[in-house]
Amino acid sequence: MSAFVAPAERLRGTVQPPPDKSISHRAALLGTISVEPVTIRRYLDASDTASTLAAMRQLGALVEEHPDYVVVRGTGLREAAPVDVPVDLGEAGTLLRILPGWLAAQEGRAYVLDGGPGLRQRAVDRILAPLRAMGAEIELGDGGRAPLTVRGHRLHAAEHHLEAASAQVKGCLLMAGLCAGGTTVIHEPVATRDHTERLLRTAGVRVERTGSTVRVTNQDELVLDPISVPGDPSAAAYAVAAGLLVRGSRLCVTDTSVNWTRTTFLRIAERMGAIVLADLEEPSDVVIAAEPVSDLDVTAGPLLATEIRPEEVAPAIDELPLLALLGCFAEGTTVLRGAEALRRRPGDRIERVVDGLRGLGATIEATADGFAVTGTDGLRGGRLDAQGDPRLAMLGAVAGMASREGVEVVGMDEGATRYPRFLEHLLTLG
Ligand code: S3P
Numbered sequence: 001m002s003a004f005v006a007p008a009e010r011l012r013g014t015v016q017p018p019p020d021k022s023i024s025h026r027a028a029l030l031g032t033i034s035v036e037p038v039t040i041r042r043y044l045d046a047s048d049t050a051s052t053l054a055a056m057r058q059l060g061a062l063v064e065e066h067p068d069y070v071v072v073r074g075t076g077l078r079e080a081a082p083v084d085v086p087v088d089l090g091e092a093g094t095l096l097r098i099l100p101g102w103l104a105a106q107e108g109r110a111y112v113l114d115g116g117p118g119l120r121q122r123a124v125d126r127i128l129a130p131l132r133a134m135g136a137e138i139e140l141g142d143g144g145r146a147p148l149t150v151r152g153h154r155l156h157a158a159e160h161h162l163e164a165a166s167a168q169v170k171g172c173l174l175m176a177g178l179c180a181g182g183t184t185v186i187h188e189p190v191a192t193r194d195h196t197e198r199l200l201r202t203a204g205v206r207v208e209r210t211g212s213t214v215r216v217t218n219q220d221e222l223v224l225d226p227i228s229v230p231g232d233p234s235a236a237a238y239a240v241a242a243g244l245l246v247r248g249s250r251l252c253v254t255d256t257s258v259n260w261t262r263t264t265f266l267r268i269a270e271r272m273g274a275i276v277l278a279d280l281e282e283p284s285d286v287v288i289a290a291e292p293v294s295d296l297d298v299t300a301g302p303l304l305a306t307e308i309r310p311e312e313v314a315p316a317i318d319e320l321p322l323l324a325l326l327g328c329f330a331e332g333t334t335v336l337r338g339a340e341a342l343r344r345r346p347g348d349r350i351e352r353v354v355d356g357l358r359g360l361g362a363t364i365e366a367t368a369d370g371f372a373v374t375g376t377d378g379l380r381g382g383r384l385d386a387q388g389d390p391r392l393a394m395l396g397a398v399a400g401m402a403s404r405e406g407v408e409v410v411g412m413d414e415g416a417t418r419y420p421r422f423l424e425h426l427l428t429l430g
Pocket of ligand 1: 021022023094165166167168169171193317318
């Protein structure tokens with residue numbers, strides 16, 4: 001589907017972002033390893049998270065879906081059901097990286113994990129060496145991608161020094177660590193999103209963090225409290241960007257997780273002069289699913305260029321394309337460095353973002369590990385092909401609202417995998 005997004009006058013109103021995707025995936029998975037039923041309110045209703053529920057059913061969970069909540073009756077930590085056909089993960093890349101950690105500990109059972117054509121292109125190799133160091137037996141398909149085969153064994157704890165920061169790799173090792181004998185230690189170069197740790201703590205699991213090191217000790221069983229999923233800060237970032245860029249805008253993005261591992265985009269935007277009022281400090285007055293939650297009050301205004309530092313890359317990984325868009329409207333040259341990880345994303349996200357924005361009139365260059373974008377007088381507009389990347393589709397829509405001539409976004413429906421009703425939400429503000 002292609003959609004034309006016209007320039008907007010000034011945005012006013014309130015928008016509630018969809019429930020957080022990362023937390024939804026984890027809630028379904030932790031519900032499955034729990035011995036007692038877990039109620040998940042505000043589970044994200046989108047294609048990837050639906051794939052996660054379907055995969056959990058295949059692995060033995062009973063999942064009841066109600067209009068406002070989901071109940072997961074799990075199998076327990078070491079009792080995933082034997083499955084003699086491939087477990088279908090659809091296009092859920094996050095699950096592809098996290099799930100093997102749990103399955104590798106299902107002694108005497110073997111699982112094949114597979115999914116759609118997009119999933120078969122996702123890199124999964126980074127989980128291999130650390131999982132094998134815990135005694136896991138895991139093999140990848142052709143080219144080091146899915147389908148992958150995991151044979152369950154008794155795992156042992158290990159100490160991991162991860163070369164690249166990745167919440168998915170950490171999540172995978174935490175799952176393995178829950179089942180392995182001893183205390184598993186994970187050192188990350190920079191702390192990444194910590195939703196698994198927070199949810200595990202609500203279940204009484206001892207998960208300790210010092211700086212960017214996390215420790216988890218194996219468990220016999222897990223009992224989770226009911227979970228309510230807060231608003232997704234990565235989805236909220238699109239509305240925030242629209243509010244900052246469309247002249248004269250003032251809007252409120254409600255009930256968003258402001259977990260400090262997810263607020264780097266807001267902090268960089270503030271450094272660029274953006275006005276976003278939020279309660280970003282922890283502990284916060286409002287806590288949902290162990291996540292601090294706040295409204296974000298956004299006012300449009302002039303922006304200044306900034307340098308995005310390498311240590312900001314991992315915690316803002318999903319919002320880096322939006323920072324390129326902000327850079328098109330900021331005075332000076334905004335530079336991103338240290339983001340080679342973006343080149344590993346489907347289709348090379350650096351090239352796609354740079355090509356996409358240049359096609360709309362941006363002065364932007366790709367570098368080996370990032371981009372440099374010089375803010376001129378905003379964006380002309382034009383046509384942007386999302387090429388199957390949901391984030392690029394949503395970026396195109398925000399660019400359209402802020403542009404002089406509007407943007408035709410080819411593949412707008414891709415956005416629905418991340419943010420159902422995204423365009424509708426955005427257009428109601430216009
Ligand atoms: C995610 C972690 C990030 C992020 C992805 C979701 C998660 O990936 O880009 O959208 O839920 O753990 P990496 O762990 O590869 O950085």
